[in-house]
Amino acid sequence: MPTETPPPQRTALRQRLAELRGPRVAPRPLDARALAALAANPGCRRRALLDGAGVDKTALARALGSPAPFGQSQFAHQRGHVFEARVTADGGEQLVALLRERLSDPGPPPPRDGVDAPELVADGPAGRTERTRIALAQATSAGRWAVLRHPMVSVEVAGSPAYLEPDALVVHPDGSWTVVEIKSFPVLDGSADPTKVGAAARQAAVYVLALRELAEAVAAECGPARGVPAARGEAPAGADAGLSGPVDGTVGAAGLVRQRALLVCPKDFSNLPTAELIDVRKQLSVTSRQLARLTRIEEIAAELPGDATFDLRLADDGKTPTRPVAELTATVDAVPAAYVPDCLASCELAFHCRRAARAAGAVEVLGRGVRGELGDLTTVEAVLGAALGERPATDPAEPSDTAQPADPDQEADPAVRALRRAAALRAQALAEAGMGPGPAGRATESGEIAWR
Numbered sequence: 001m002p003t004e005t006p007p008p009q010r011t012a013l014r015q016r017l018a019e020l021r022g023p024r025v026a027p028r029p030l031d032a033r034a035l036a037a038l039a040a041n042p043g044c045r046r047r048a049l050l051d052g053a054g055v056d057k058t059a060l061a062r063a064l065g066s067p068a069p070f071g072q073s074q075f076a077h078q079r080g081h082v083f084e085a086r087v088t089a090d091g092g093e094q095l096v097a098l099l100r101e102r103l104s105d106p107g108p109p110p111p112r113d114g115v116d117a118p119e120l121v122a123d124g125p126a127g128r129t130e131r132t133r134i135a136l137a138q139a140t141s142a143g144r145w146a147v148l149r150h151p152m153v154s155v156e157v158a159g160s161p162a163y164l165e166p167d168a169l170v171v172h173p174d175g176s177w178t179v180v181e182i183k184s185f186p187v188l189d190g191s192a193d194p195t196k197v198g199a200a201a202r203q204a205a206v207y208v209l210a211l212r213e214l215a216e217a218v219a220a221e222c223g224p225a226r227g228v229p230a231a232r233g234e235a236p237a238g239a240d241a242g243l244s245g246p247v248d249g250t251v252g253a254a255g256l257v258r259q260r261a262l263l264v265c266p267k268d269f270s271n272l273p274t275a276e277l278i279d280v281r282k283q284l285s286v287t288s289r290q291l292a293r294l295t296r297i298e299e300i301a302a303e304l305p306g307d308a309t310f311d312l313r314l315a316d317d318g319k320t321p322t323r324p325v326a327e328l329t330a331t332v333d334a335v336p337a338a339y340v341p342d343c344l345a346s347c348e349l350a351f352h353c354r355r356a357a358r359a360a361g362a363v364e365v366l367g368r369g370v371r372g373e374l375g376d377l378t379t380v381e382a383v384l385g386a387a388l389g390e391r392p393a394t395d396p397a398e399p400s401d402t403a404q405p406a407d408p409d410q411e412a413d414p415a416v417r418a419l420r421r422a423a424a425l426r427a428q429a430l431a432e433a434g435m436g437p438g439p440a441g442r443a444t445e446s447g448e449i450a451w452r
Helices: 008-021 032-040 045-053 057-064 074-087 093-102 124-142 194-222 281-292 297-302 325-333 341-345 350-359 368-374 380-387 408-412 414-432
Strands: 146-149 153-157 160-164 168-171 177-182 260-266 273-279 441-443 449-451
Touching: 008 045, 008 297, 032 045, 032 153, 032 160, 032 194, 032 281, 045 057, 045 153, 045 297, 057 325, 057 350, 074 177, 074 273, 093 168, 093 177, 093 260, 093 273, 124 146, 124 153, 124 160, 124 168, 124 194, 153 194, 160 194, 177 194, 194 260, 194 273, 194 281, 341 350, 368 414, 380 414
Parallel strands: 177 260
Antiparallel strands: 146 168, 153 160, 168 177, 260 273, 441 449
């Protein structure tokens, strides 16, 4: 098959992203976990550009002096690999057995000659993606159980392709596909950590999103899945997160990708696997909508100077950055960020961005909910001024002692009225407790509110 020549625009974008990353720096692949985190904060141009360019954000944060103290330990990483190897050691027969146990219509058991397990070896991400497409087309039309280990699929993120690698993909005899997520966190007495299950569901939704696009190409060759109902509409808003919908339906026009992913985890404190099907329609809907809101990477890159780069200029040891911190910080800060406290659990640059947001007195450091309630009040100084019936100085660096009488137009703002009511109640409570008159506060350099 001849290699398709990329259009000039995409070639130019790849060259520009390579310049931003560094001329001798290999791109860091964007996995489903990072993509789900990116979709959770689509307004952050900084993360979109860094992830799109394949920049190592862990090394970048360390060079900026704000390393992120999180990540999977080496022990947990090794344990996950050992568990996955055990689950898939028999070529996928155990995965098929676990899946059939959970399906309302499990279909025929695998034949005596076992489960098909096609080889997916190829050169480069693009080659592996094409090899996965060919293997899926063959398995879909074969009418047999097949398990694809570590297939590679692609999805467009902000105008740039991202290559993703699910743990496994099961092809049913009817031609439909089920995404498999293998995790090392345990299921204890039939229940698992809901936070970790939710994260696994979001990652599975990213894979379903990428496979949904691939399924259209495969369906054009093999036709839709046989006898599998397509899911209609989005997941209901009830507490079951969509589990009351069609039990074993599919998503997408091609009718190949099943709406429920198989989550495989260790049972209790053993290394024996147990599995459960999780409906990912709700996560799929949210992820699709959020990714569509991302600004295209070429637009973000075009706003930077032509010589801008995130290259750390590592020394000969390949670990020590030689780039001046001030120069690197200026380049990073030239790309707008959208910090929220949720970033602390998912982004390596969160501590750097939080420090900048605190220094600017941005109310985003208090959380999305608070930011949404405050309306046009975007700084802590403005919030305190509104609460005290004052208008803060134009320069946010000046202390609130220079505040002027409040703007009469603020009187109609519901947020201002609520703040003043809260300030009055606080003053009354302090007075009744004999602790002095009402509040007067200002934002400290760290962004916290200091009352006096």
